[in-house]
Amino acid sequence: MLPLVFIGRALPPRESTSSRPDWAQADPARIARMLQRALARPTGGWYVLDATDRIGERRARGFLVEGLRLVAWRRDGQLWAAPASCPHMGASLEGACVQGGRLVCPWHGLRLGPEGRGNWKPLPTHDDGVLAWVRLDQPGEVSSDRPVLPSRPASPTLIGVIRRDARCAPADVIANRLDPWHGVHFHPHSFARLRVVDEADDHITVRVAYRALGPLVVEVDARFETPSARCIVMTIERGEGEGSVVETHATPLEPGRTAIVEATIATSDRPGFRLLQPLRALLRRFIEKRAERLWIDDAAYCERLAYLRTARPKSSAEASHSQDAHHGIGRAADHDERERTAPA
Numbered sequence: 001m002l003p004l005v006f007i008g009r010a011l012p013p014r015e016s017t018s019s020r021p022d023w024a025q026a027d028p029a030r031i032a033r034m035l036q037r038a039l040a041r042p043t044g045g046w047y048v049l050d051a052t053d054r055i056g057e058r059r060a061r062g063f064l065v066e067g068l069r070l071v072a073w074r075r076d077g078q079l080w081a082a083p084a085s086c087p088h089m090g091a092s093l094e095g096a097c098v099q100g101g102r103l104v105c106p107w108h109g110l111r112l113g114p115e116g117r118g119n120w121k122p123l124p125t126h127d128d129g130v131l132a133w134v135r136l137d138q139p140g141e142v143s144s145d146r147p148v149l150p151s152r153p154a155s156p157t158l159i160g161v162i163r164r165d166a167r168c169a170p171a172d173v174i175a176n177r178l179d180p181w182h183g184v185h186f187h188p189h190s191f192a193r194l195r196v197v198d199e200a201d202d203h204i205t206v207r208v209a210y211r212a213l214g215p216l217v218v219e220v221d222a223r224f225e226t227p228s229a230r231c232i233v234m235t236i237e238r239g240e241g242e243g244s245v246v247e248t249h250a251t252p253l254e255p256g257r258t259a260i261v262e263a264t265i266a267t268s269d270r271p272g273f274r275l276l277q278p279l280r281a282l283l284r285r286f287i288e289k290r291a292e293r294l295w296i297d298d299a300a301y302c303e304r305l306a307y308l309r310t311a312r313p314k315s316s317a318e319a320s321h322s323q324d325a326h327h328g329i330g331r332a333a334d335h336d337e338r339e340r341t342a343p344a
């Protein structure tokens with residue numbers, strides 16, 4: 001193994017919160033407590049669909065959210081979303097042509113627009129410039145005018161957005177990110193060194209050496225917070241790329257399936273960063289490739305959490321440990337599952 005070569009800004013020394021091995025710090029009960037706090041945060045009924053620029057003006061794109069089939073499209077640049085079933089005889093509107101900003105039903109040509117028709121009505125949407133959101137008003141949840149948005153860096157930025165499905169609940173996605181201790185062990189291709197340097201009720205901060213290329217690593221302090229029950233954000237607090245964020249959103253598709261939508265919004269005060277702007281499209285692909293690589297591992301982690309919670313037969317000793325340690329994660333996820341399957 002080649003020795004690590006640190007590049008970029010040097011960070012001042014900082015104590016770790018614990019010298020215990022990672023597996024001992026990754027206490028399921030501790031993660032479950034953090035998860036419970038995260039899941040208690042309101043969402044305002046908002047769900048991330050995908051990168052906003054992946055929804056176009058020519059055809060309606062289909063989405064599944066909370067078991068409901070939806071379509072999203074754009075009219076004069078503005079984002080629209082509505083149920084995916086035509087109010088006439090129920091044809092699917094996924095992939096329907098958009099003409100003059102209206103959906104044209106593929107079966108009999110009914111044109112559907114912002115005024116709606118019968119029970120078919122457009123849904124509230126929000127376009128934050130990076131991500132497209134839709135609001136579904138759920139019983140027991142207070143709706144808000146806008147989604148909870150974490151603070152993002154001002155331009156110049158380089159942006160990448162990935163979306164992938166996993167067989168798990170949204171709570172499993174948040175739980176994965178609330179366990180930084182797996183980073184070096186499970187993603188050795190991306191992280192060379194990682195230790196927790198600060199932890200409180202509302203955040204956890206790690207000092208992480210991120211692999212740029214082979215033995216070349218960049219060390220930063222990265223803070224994880226959960227602004228809403230379906231989002232966890234990593235912000236680079238100190239070091240190269242200070243102010244950059246990675247927002248991980250978990251959108252429930254249907255029971256047992258979740259879409260992970262992750263936006264990386266990178267910034268830097270280095271003068272050369274501005275010069276990279278003409279290469280935005282190329283660099284976007286690079287950013288997304290790195291994120292996709294991590295989520296190959298992490299989707300497996302989330303699916304394993306879901307499996308352990310729902311399917312694995314337990315011995316009596318495991319059941320007792322599970323009740324002590326995993327109870328919070330299980331309960332949180334079960335609660336999440338109940339909420340998602342409640343009738344609209």
Ligand code: FES
Nearest residue numbers: 086088089105108
């Ligand atoms: S089913 Fe859509 S117009 Fe008839």
Ligand SMILES: [Fe+2]
Nearest residue numbers: 182183187298
């Ligand atoms: Fe991970």
